[in-house]
Amino acid sequence: MVRNIAQADASVKAGIFFYSLESAGILRELANYLNAHILNVQLIASVIGVVLAVIDNVSLVATTVGMYDLTSFPIDSEFWLLIAFCAGTSRSMLVNGSAAGVAYVGMEKVDFFWYLQKVSAGTNVVLIN
Numbered sequence: 001m002v003r004n005i006a007q008a009d010a011s012v013k014a015g016i017f018f019y020s021l022e023s024a025g026i027l028r029e030l031a032n033y034l035n036a037h038i039l040n041v042q043l044i045a046s047v048i049g050v051v052l053a054v055i056d057n058v059s060l061v062a063t064t065v066g067m068y069d070l071t072s073f074p075i076d077s078e079f080w081l082l083i084a085f086c087a088g089t090s091r092s093m094l095v096n097g098s099a100a101g102v103a104y105v106g107m108e109k110v111d112f113f114w115y116l117q118k119v120s121a122g123t124n125v126v127l128i129n
Contacts, residue, residue, distance in 0.1 A: 014055055014059045014060075015058075015059035015062070018059050018060065018062070018063040018066075019063075021063070022063060022066040022067075027063060027066050027067045028066075028067065030067060031067040031068055031072075034047070035072075041073075041078055041079050041082070042078070042082060044079070045079055045082035045083055045086060046082075046086070048060070048064055048083060048086060049082070049083075049085075049086030049087075052086050052087055057086075057087045058087075060087075061083060061084075061087045064083055
C-alpha cells in the first residue's frame, strides 16, 4: 500500500512539473527543437514513447498535447495515433510498467538490470516494429 501511495504521489508531482514547463513555454521550445532536429514524425513519437516508459505516461501525454497543437498535427493524424500507442504500450519496456514484468521478477528473483538487458531489449524490438 505504501508503494501505491508513493507511486500516486510521484504521478501528481510529475503532472505539476510538466504543467509548470508548459506554462513557462519550455515545452513549446522543446517541440520546436524536436521538429527542427528530428524530421521524422515516427521518430519524434518514439522518443516521446521512451520518455513515457520512464516517466508517468498520463501526465506526459497531457504534456505532449500542450507541446503540439492541432495545427501542427490534426486530430487522428499519424502522430497522435503513435502517441496513443506509446501511452498504451511503452510502460511494458520496463519491469515496473507491466504486471507480467513485476510477476516475472518476483517469481524468478531477477533484478531490474537483468530484466532491462534480457527482456526489455526484446520488448523494444516488438514495440518498434
